[in-house]
Amino acid sequence: MSDPSSSVTDPAHLALLDGIREGKRVALARAISVIENERPGFQALLHDLLTRGRSGGARLGITGPPGAGKSSLVSEIARRWREGEEGVGIVAVDPTSPYSGGALLGDRIRMNDLALDEGIFIRSMASRGSLGGLATTTKEVLDVMDAFGFPRLLVETVGVGQTELEITGAADTVVVVLVPESGDGIQAMKAGLMEIADIFVVNKSDRPGADRLVKEVRSALHYRTGRTGRTPAHHGVDHSRVGGGAEETEEQEEDTGWVPPVVQTMAQTGDGVDELLEAVAKHRQWLDETGELERRRRRRTLERIRDVLDRELKRRVRRELSTDDDLQDELDRIDAGDATAYSVAASILGRIALDPETAPLPGIDR
Secondary structure, eight states, X not given: OXXXXXXXXXXXXXXXXXXXXXXXXXXXXXXXXXXXXXXXXXHHHHHHHHHTOOOOOEEEEEEOSTXXXXXXXXXXXXXXXXXXXXXXXXXXXXXXXXXXXXXXXXHHHHSTTTTTOTTEEEEEEEOTXXXXXXXXXXXXXXXXXXXXXXXXXXXXXXXXXXSOOGGGGTOSEEEEEEOXXXXXXXXXXXXXXXXXXXXXXXXXXXXXXXXXXXXXXXXXXXXXXXXXXXXXXXSOOOXXXXXXXXXOOHHHHHHHSOXXXXXXXXXXXXXXXXXXHHHHHHHHHHHHHHTXXXXXXXXXXXXHHXXXXXXXXXXXXXXXXXXXXXXXXXXXXXXXXXXXXXXXXXXXXXXXXHOTTTSSOTTOOO
């Protein structure tokens, strides 16, 4: 039976809500499609799902440069979790097809052997030009999987560079995967990637240069400050003790916060994956014990509010400017010196804000 207090009015969406509550994977897949494509009423559907309970699933993000073996690592991690009979939801973000606009690599190609497991749900998402390594609605899709009840959630980004770091807004624990042949290890990690990792993985560690890359990463972690603390970004660094001397011990470092471990793996054979999952478990324990998990989730929620506002305002501005008729008069006023682009924009924003039909999000009471 549908909840009479639901803000969803579309009968098809009400059926999806009922199906998700009953654990039907078909309903989950269709609800994700509604949200991914931002179809009419998707906000109300999300609102109802998220206000009627979440499973609190642990979210693990896997990121790194193209060709690092992220998909193979995700497959091995999912297998290990399934051995413990835990349900796993996987979101794999792929490059976008220039022809169809969909994901270039489908989940059944990437993880064909996992797709038949009833305890695993895989969703491939096209990045659709979104920067940051994720698709525009990846975070919302993870929320839907969480509401469905998966205790474990995995998100794999498209191959990222140094500034595509949105994974920090989607995962509790971020694993950065590197490979020996990716070039200079320090160059690969400079700027953002160095800052967001909770755990580093050197994959394909049977190849030449793996041990050297491990040493470079560990050296860089120690050299950058000598202390790992927390910053507003993700886990960050504390610059207060830079230059404090090489005599600082590892035990002293551990007292200051989480020091990202460096784990060697060979995802194709499964070597090192158990050690990686042990590091993930230790990080989760640290998050719980220090209260950092709650702080991260609150920061993510704050960022989500900003994202929703940004996307919704852009959507409404595009709708307001869908015809050029009204703008022609404004262009004439600008040419006459009676207005500027700023005054016209302010007028348009005022109309959007005051419109009683569009001010609230569709289907959601303020």
